[in-house]
Amino acid sequence: MSSQSALAVDRYELGPISTNCYVVRASRGAPEAVVIDPSGDVAQLRLELARAGATTAAILITHGHWDHLLGVADLAEGTGAPVYMAEDERALLENLSDLVPQGVVARGHTADTFLHGGETLELAGIEFETLLVPGHSPAHLAYHADGCLFSGDVLFARSVGRTDLPGGDWDTLVESIRMLGERFPPETVVYSGHGPPTTLGAELDRNPFLAELRAS
Secondary structure, eight states, X not given: OOOSOOOEEEEEEETTTXXXXXXXXXXXXXXXXXXXXXXXXHHHHHHHHHHHTOEEEEEEOSOOOGGGTTTHHHHHHHHOOOEEEEGGGHHHHHTGGGTSOTTOOOOOOOOSEEXXXXXXXXXXXXXXEEEEOOSSSTTOEEEEETTEEEEETSEETTXXXXXXXXXXXXXXXXXXXXXXHHHSOTTOEEEESSSOOEEHHHHHHHOGGGHHHHHO
């Protein structure tokens, strides 16, 4: 995947349903990293960070579904890194132990900074723009930095986020994706909550779920 971005982005599939966790650094040798959606297996994740010589500067959460949150408490407490998430989904993290499927063990955590979309975050030498992109969940956030869009479960390679969960809405999801397509260039690399990276242009052109966007 060619990208004009200088960011170093590493993807790890963690937790019981292989949810993507991203470790983002300003460059390959940068000493600090931002972790997006620590979705489990924190011991493995911390080992990878140590191998890279990077400390965790911050934890960003795209949305409050359990599979994106499993490692938050352990990583935050183990590293002291502050947690950022949407205020309107804070209860999903705080009450996580009650919301996971049977057999999944998780601990709740209270985020340090609550977001609403539209903020600019300076973390680990990277400027992240927060974007409110509801539809899959009511207060879902995406994070954009240097040509990279961390889209959570809004947009995937050849798919989109499901809207049959509480607070999901199909028309809202399509409008969120339309906004992203109008705001960012087609070569923007999309790092999704599940599956491989893609680009905004490729999905707007060929994603079978976005035919109505192409028709409008």
